[in-house]
Amino acid sequence: MKAIILAGGPGTRLRPLSCTRPKLLFPILNRPALDWTLENLSKAGVSEVVLAVNYMAAALQAFLGRRKYGLRILYSKEPRALGTGGPIKLAEKILKLKPGEPLLILNGDIWSDVDFAALREAHRRHMEEYDAVMTLTLREVKDVSRYGVVEVDGKGRILKFREKPRGGKRKGLINAGIYLTDRKIFRRLEERRFSLERELFPRLAEEGKLYGFKHEGLWSDIGKIEDFMAVNFKVLELRAEGRLEIGRGAKVAREAQLRPPVWVGEKAKIAAGAVVGPYAVLGNGVHVGERCKIKKAVVFDRAEVGARSLIQDSVVGEGAVIGRGVKIRDQTVIGDHAFVADALKLVRKVSICPHKEVGISLIGPRILA
Ligand code: GDD
Ligand code: MG
Numbered sequence: 001m002k003a004i005i006l007a008g009g010p011g012t013r014l015r016p017l018s019c020t021r022p023k024l025l026f027p028i029l030n031r032p033a034l035d036w037t038l039e040n041l042s043k044a045g046v047s048e049v050v051l052a053v054n055y056m057a058a059a060l061q062a063f064l065g066r067r068k069y070g071l072r073i074l075y076s077k078e079p080r081a082l083g084t085g086g087p088i089k090l091a092e093k094i095l096k097l098k099p100g101e102p103l104l105i106l107n108g109d110i111w112s113d114v115d116f117a118a119l120r121e122a123h124r125r126h127m128e129e130y131d132a133v134m135t136l137t138l139r140e141v142k143d144v145s146r147y148g149v150v151e152v153d154g155k156g157r158i159l160k161f162r163e164k165p166r167g168g169k170r171k172g173l174i175n176a177g178i179y180l181t182d183r184k185i186f187r188r189l190e191e192r193r194f195s196l197e198r199e200l201f202p203r204l205a206e207e208g209k210l211y212g213f214k215h216e217g218l219w220s221d222i223g224k225i226e227d228f229m230a231v232n233f234k235v236l237e238l239r240a241e242g243r244l245e246i247g248r249g250a251k252v253a254r255e256a257q258l259r260p261p262v263w264v265g266e267k268a269k270i271a272a273g274a275v276v277g278p279y280a281v282l283g284n285g286v287h288v289g290e291r292c293k294i295k296k297a298v299v300f301d302r303a304e305v306g307a308r309s310l311i312q313d314s315v316v317g318e319g320a321v322i323g324r325g326v327k328i329r330d331q332t333v334i335g336d337h338a339f340v341a342d343a344l345k346l347v348r349k350v351s352i353c354p355h356k357e358v359g360i361s362l363i364g365p366r367i368l369a
Helices: 035-044 057-064 087-088 114-130 182-189 196-207 225-240
Strands: 003-007 048-053 071-077 102-106 110-112 134-141 146-150 158-163 172-181 211-214 219-221 244-246 260-264 280-282 291-293 297-299 311-314 327-329 345-347 350-352 366-368
Touching: 003 035, 003 087, 035 057, 035 071, 035 110, 035 219, 048 057, 048 087, 057 071, 087 182, 102 114, 102 134, 110 172, 114 134, 114 172, 114 211, 134 146, 146 196, 172 211, 182 196, 219 225, 219 280, 225 260, 225 280, 225 297, 280 291, 291 297, 297 311, 345 350
Parallel strands: 003 048, 003 102, 048 071, 134 211, 244 260, 260 280, 280 297, 291 311, 311 327, 327 345, 350 366
Antiparallel strands: 102 172, 110 219, 134 172, 146 158, 146 172
16 A cells, blocks of 8 residues: 655644744654654555655655655655645656555644554445545544535445535534545546645545545644644653653753653753643753743743743744743744743743744734744
8 A cells, every 4th residue: 555645735824833844744742743644654554655745845855765664755746836636646657556556645734543454444345335436534523614524424425525614613524634545536636736625525425436434533633733732732641641751861850840741852951940741742952940830831842941931831942942930821832943031921822933032021812923
């Protein structure tokens, strides 16, 4: 089985952190989101993966190289953004699928434990029994409005597909962004800006050729800051099982308190009197000053937090420098290498762009560009 990962979106909803890194390299417990997916693909027996890249393609390529977890990695770079369908058509020649060979298509920004082998088996059945062209992984969520929404019958056939329909919050089944098909799909795609969700899926549903595979395990789209944080905390809960994970070479002062679940990256330093957690993910080489409080927060590699500062329900970017006695709260996001002067308050959805120097307190929602 081969796979193609849609990895070229600009990650607009993850700004300002996505100004300096592609969405798929956002860290989940200090490991890029894409790494988790590649490892799962390798375990499911996938041999080759094509990364459909566009935004920050060079960063992805430099990070991954040509081989990881035993997978051969190939790149398909678009001349311009081709949406979700165009990049698959563009990669047809690179994928070189044999007749009947299964193709797994993934939205790269999904963190999940979807059973790819079971999806493949479900699609094989749907093809045999109903001549299906594609099987979509489906997921039940409390608010369908941000997703592709499906209606299914008792046999798992998708009767209707609507991308982000208006009509407010409601519970229902959505497209989880992981599909199974084969080379028959290429005839239905075009090498232009093409949306699978708006152009292909509704048509396949009308023809009765689109089927669903329900996934009830872990699943999240990391495309929004809140979701990105929530995934980190979920994985932290699962991995650390309520304990602490402290990376190699990290130095935690005896007078510091770590309240699980907490993840401390390699060579991080936590000074006396600091209280870290519950729910804190500290990257490699992070410095936490004396009597700081950090909870429900993700702090990227090598960020420094000055003495007596508070970071709560927020994200601090790589190499950012936070002064002393600073309060950062309520879904505030500090871009990479930004500098926040002493004693400031950045509260309620304040976004600071990378390399910015902040000299005044801000109450959001606000973007400091
Ligand atoms: N190569 C390439 N080129 N990739 C792209 C492009 C492009 O022009 N545009 C988007 N992508 C990639 C993104 O990086 C992401 O991995 C995937 O395609 C989906 O794009 P998003 O922008 O994240 O879409 P979404 O989250 O709003 O909606 C999609 O995912 C939902 C599940 O999370 C849709 O597939 C929905 O139907 C689905 O419910
Ligand atoms: Mg998404």
